[in-house]
Amino acid sequence: MSRHSPEDLRRLLTQDSGRPYDLAERLGVPEAALVAARVGHGTLRIDPLPGRLIPCVQALGEVMALTRNRSCVIEKIGTYNDFHDGEHAAMTLDPEIDLRIFPRHWTHAFAVEQETGTGTRRSIQIFDTAGDAVHKIHLRETSDLTAWDTLRRDLALADQSDSADFHPRAPVEPPKPNPERADALRQEWAQMTDTHQFNILIRRLKMNRLGAYRIAGGPLVRPLTPEAVPTLLERIHADGVGVMFFVGNMGCIEIHSGTIHSLKPMGPWLNVMDPRFNLHLRVDHVAEVWAVDKPTKRGPAISVEAFDAEGALIFQCFGLRPEKGGDAEAWAAVVAELPALARAAE
Incomplete structure (x- = not known):
């Protein structure tokens, strides 16, 4: 259980201009806890199932796709075309947005709207059971806002709480030779x-x-x-x-x-x-x-x-x-x- 309430996290977010990933590290909380704290304040819990989510993302048109691990971040601009669903593995095969998706790790998803000095930033953020980011989708100026409203309406979950339970992060498997x-x-x-x-x-x-x-x-x-x-x-x-x-x-x-x-x-x-x-x-x-x-x-x-x-x-x-x-x-x-x-x- 985090020692920080959702109210604390919202206050800390307003005081910090850096990346939520870095703030989460400093606070010792999952990054997803920071996003969940804003539910009801511009953020909406949505269905994380790729088979439902990705077709709605395709309708947004051109977006930026972001995937990261602890040491590397990749960002590609394009559209989520040629989606192939699967229970254990799914994929998009667009020349620009080329993804391999493993649905069992898509546990929490949020549609985020955040007001900034340059306008409203909109994104979809997906996290695993530990609250680590699995994939993020950032809308661009040319993205279809009617499709965004449809996505929020069709994928919204009944549970709109501003906190969540997260499991401990699985340790990295050490090298295993035989x-x-x-x-x-x-x-x-x-x-x-x-x-x-x-x-x-x-x-x-x-x-x-x-x-x-x-x-x-x-x-x-x-x-x-x-x-x-x-x-x-x-x-x-x-x-x-x-x-x-x-x-x-x-x-x-x-x-x-x-x-x-x-x-x-x-x-x-x-x-x-x-x-x-x-x-x-x-x-x-x-x-x-x-x-x-x-x-x-x-x-x-x-x-x-x-x-x-x-x-x-x-x-x-x-x-x-x-x-x-x-x-x-x-x-x-x-x-x-x-x-x-x-x-x-x-």
Whole structure:
């Protein structure tokens, strides 16, 4: 139970001009508690079920989609087209708003209206059972406000309380190798024909992603230095290499497909500030980086993947597929030249 009442949180919100995420960290409360405190004060509880929510979001037209984890934020401008619902996984496949959605983590959702000095800001904010943000949708000047009113009317919940019960955040699973199955891992890895087979493989061998990387060895994986991450983004930017950049959390993964046109470091943050794509990465959170090579029917799927000190995945970056305009050879050359860690895989 939070020591802060909804009234306290509303007062603190009016006194703080920073990000609610940072205020929640300072107060030791879930971010969703700050949003819930405004229910009845411009904020409405709505149905979080993606199968109901996303079609209403599509009707809004152009919006900004935001997904984050503790170390990276991705923002894309576009429309939620080509939605495919599913009980365990759903997705939007628009060229700009490209999402993988895991509905069981979409627990709390709010339609937020906030008055500012520049006008009314409108957003939809979705949180998991711990009150951590899963996905946010920010309306833009061109968004359809009639569709916004319809969304609020059709998705409003009967429960409009200004507080909620949140469960403790699940700890990050530490690296889980299984050295006794290392040979089986390497053998079956080399026989893969699709990247989606990887998760099935490591689950069957009782490992997780980072644990498998630590014991697979070359040529399947290559450990890189943390400095490889800014080097990677600098090369992508300078050479105009098309990539697929995945950023996510347990409930949502958001993907940018294309090039990077700007790169601006600011303190510990490395920022992409393109007109319809922003990325904000805490480079100082990067503790472990791997270059990964998975075989597929269409050729090698080469990725660079970064993890924090607890073993949480920060991002994955793949080369853009040739049929999407990518250059497999250019991407492979970029990855091959990234600085390797001066040790063998464990």
